[in-house]
Amino acid sequence: MTKPIGIVVCGAGLLAIISGCGPGVAPGPAPSKKPAAVHKTKAKKAAFVTIDWAASPITQTGTRQHMISAFEKAHPGIRVKLTTMSTNTDTTRAELTTEIEGGSKTPDVYMGDVIWPAQFGHSGLAVPLSDHLPKSFFSRFAPGLAAGASYHGKVYGAPFFMDAGLLYYRKDLLTKASLPVPKTWQQLVSDSKALEAKHLVKYGYVWEGAAYEGLTCVLMEFLGDQGAKVLNAAGNKVLLNSSASDKAVSFMRSLITSGVSPQAVTTYQEPDAMNAFDAGDAAFMRNWDYAWSNSQTKGTKVVGKVGVEPMPAFAGTTEPGYSCIGGWDLYVNPHSAHLAQDLTFVEWMTGAAGQKLLADKYSEIPTNAAVQKNPAVKKLNPVLSIVPKLRLIARPSGTPIYPMISQALYQNVNAALTGQVSPKAAITRASQQILTDLKGHGL
Amino acid sequence: MTINHLTDRPKFSMQRRRAVTGLWFMAPGLLVVLAVTIFPILYSIYMGFNTISLTTHGFHFHWNGLGNYRLLLSSSLFRYAIVFTLVYALVTVLVELVLGMMTALVLQRMAWGRPALLALLLLPWSLITVISAEMWGYIYNGVYGALDAILLEFGIIHKPIVWLGFAKLAIASTMFADVWKTMPFVAILLLAGLEMVPVDVIEAAHMDGASNWHVFWRIILPLIRPTMSLAILFRVLQAFGLFDLPFVLTGGGPGTATESIAVLGYQVMFQDLNFGPGAAVASSTTVVVLIIALAFLWVFRGMAEEGVA
Structure with a gap:
């Protein structure tokens, strides 16, 4: 029996009742919700496609928008609408799982914790990226990162930045x-x-x-x-x-x-x-x-x-x-209507341009091995010079x-x-x- | 209840017609209640009897009978959450009732300034719990907390106390924040009850030589019992749904000391994505709350009739 939506409304509703409408209960799915820009796109005969990116603030609130602007410049055919998530990883998880398990098409791409791949892969909450991207794609990441984002041999998250x-x-x-x-x-x-x-x-x-x-x-x-x-x-x-x-x-x-x-x-x-x-x-x-x-x-x-x-x-x-090891991955919603564009976005964000921006301007540790080793980047980000010395342990x-x-x-x-x-x-x-x-x- | 003596036919059928019309007017409201309350409750109960797996294509239900409930009963986390929530409800409601009654009696006797004080009292009640919980978090902070600062200043303590860092202290601190917030609500309800006590009855009792103490226990208290029951019912139900205060203030800690049933249910359902057991947690609370509510309504009705007669 397949029940895509009712269950979520139900769980959320009941918890809202017993909790006196607490803050932790994420809103139910909104299947009809589509970014306004999509309609605009259709009117203009698909000049561009808009994808929705859900992400918590990175270092500063301007980081994500800055990256989006740079991406849109590189890929004029794709627009990215940013949805801000909570800085509390557990609240973000509750919100995302509620939306995605309810069958929502948005967000198309979301930023999620590095500890989610098994749970999300197991529950069908993320697209197995390795089914859609060539093996060579994952060699861009620093050793061990893609393996850490895998579950049962499939990679579910593209490592975005490391902690x-x-x-x-x-x-x-x-x-x-x-x-x-x-x-x-x-x-x-x-x-x-x-x-x-x-x-x-x-x-x-x-x-x-x-x-x-x-x-x-x-x-x-x-x-x-x-x-x-x-x-x-x-x-x-x-x-x-x-x-x-x-x-x-x-x-x-x-x-x-x-x-x-x-x-x-x-x-x-x-x-x-x-x-x-x-x-x-x-x-x-x-x-x-x-x-x-x-x-x-x-x-x-x-x-x-x-x-x-x-x-x-x-x-x-x-x-x-x-x-x-901490950090964040980029995941793709299995219900997204724009898989190709989502993958382009993930590709750019984990590529040299996106990663360099993240490391230079916002002192995050990049996941892209080439950027991590780049002397110019290291100079700007003193934490990066210690990264090779670290002995990492995963949860x-x-x-x-x-x-x-x-x-x-x-x-x-x-x-x-x-x-x-x-x-x-x-x-x-x-x-x-x-x-x-x-x-x-x-x- | 005024129906019993109205038995003549024409009036009865007219009443029935009116009831039917009324029902039509109520229908939209009832439908909303059905959609957002009854349906989710029944659905949750159904979910509680299933093992639910989540895939890209949606949810899959496998009938599991009482399996999830057996799981709950065997879990020390659930048993603790039930005991904690019950004790929490009992203690906070009792304290709120005593303090609320005292406040209401003072308010009733105030010659001036009552509206201002009432408004002030309503302030904690009107604050959103998440915000007041954050605020209490600052007050209780073990390094920069306002409470420690005050107590240190007056020499009452000699080193800061970590209010939320010890099980019993954290429970007491959470209860205090709850009483602070909801006592005014109880006080105002009780004040309304006190205002309805006829003055002449009290005057007559005083003339007959009854002491203030006697008047309170023998006349005022019995007369405001229905109001009290209502206040207790509201508060017990709310205390049972305890979620936002511990969620924000302690996150259920230290350890699991302040993990209420609702916090546990949230964790099982939305963090672990264990929908079957999560629904069972939620349903079990609903059942307990329903029993309390019905028991109270029953007692309350008895009292109300007693009061009328």
Whole structure:
């Protein structure tokens, strides 16, 4: 039985009732909604085709429009209408899935998280790009990126820009206290304690510890540093329950109990960590690539005092430590009426021109290998010169049930960070939950 | 209920004709209710009995009987969400009722400035929850929060408290924000009830030597019971749909401490795309809410008749 639309209206409607019309419920699909420009196009005998691109703001609100203008110049036959999505990846997912599963033809192309390919591929929410584009197309991307956007051998997302966990530090404070830039976690702890003891800074290290997707990223880095794993390579066996995982979470908790990190990190998302760091209240911060351009903005207290390095490792292990891979892909809606134009758009945005614009003007890490290596681009974007040094670790997002796995991880680890449960208990419980999820008996 | 003594025929048929005409006028409204309320509820209940897979060609339903409900009952997340939501509803409604009653009694006795105070009281109630939740997020912030700043300034605490960083504290903080927002609504409803209590009855009681305390418990409270029931019903139903406040303020954390049924349902349905179990979560709430509503209406009707008689 096929029910393309009713179900969505239904789910949204019922949740709206029980939630007293909460904000999280995305609007139902609007099958009749078509961009006005389409009608205009027909009137002008198809001088151009308009495609709808749904994307969250990139660095600044003007970035996307700037890229669109450059694209339209290169491809006069295609116009792009921009639909702004939420900056919260989960809200964006809820909105997009509601629209696409309802059969909506728009958006034609959408910008989505790197952790979506399995879930979206599995549920038919994205076009398998590898069915429509030649193999040679995917060789443009930096190694591993296209594989990361694949599910069951098909590539569902075109990597658009990359992100990774980085260590930001205050150059001025370290110089003042004659301390080295930490290469190990142990050193970061001792640096922090020294700086706090000298009253040079309020907190040592700020990071993302709230119960949300960002904590899963931070956790993956610590797990990687300890040699722990969540799942096996095939993604069907839980390996989380180990003493290495316990050590990783215990260390995270110890950052809080020792006063290196404020107790409040258990409620921190990226902007909270950035606020504390930009206000000059923290010596070290774990954040994504975009925090660089943010810390360079005039008006923040730390302009010119910030350095950036790969993440630290535990003493005696390979340096640097792991950086979690983040970033965004471009996906195509399976119901789009303009597949050819959509692919042209994706091709241009991931090609040299689009990627160079993104890296030069907006300091994002390009996914296009040639642009990533381009010395002229590197010069303008200091984060790019560290990218080759990073040791990357991906979240276990190769399975369609990844959101459930991530919830099990961040909810239990957050509980351990706040001291509700012991790190060991949190790991055990998360493992059990993931096992149940894999068996299809989870909620 | 005024029907019983009207049994003569012509009047009855006229009444019936009127009822039919009325029905026609109501039809468009009823249709809308049917489309946006009844249909989605029934459809959700149907979904809850199915395993639903999503493909490019739409949804596929496979009958699963009570499978999804068994899944819910075996899930500690669901059991916790039910308990949390119930306790949350109970505590907030009780506190709102007590504070609301106190506020209403003060308002009733105010000689001047009442309209201004009423307007002020309505301010939190009229704020969109998402906005007030963001605002409370700033107040509770563990580093830059206004609440910590004030408490530190007055020497009540010596280091900042992370209000949303501990399970019990986060639950209490969420409840406080809820009471702040909805207590005025209860107060205003109760005030309307108080205004309807006949003054002469109270005066007579006082003349007979009843103390203020006695008058309140024996006369005022019984007389405003219907209004109170209504306030409780509204609030319990709303508290059961608790979504926006924890969604914005805590995201359900720390851990899953503030994960209400609606937040869980949203997560299962719109993040995990598990439509069958998600629909079962939603349906189970609907059933509980319906039971509460019907029970209340039943009690309320009993009380109303008692009040009339």
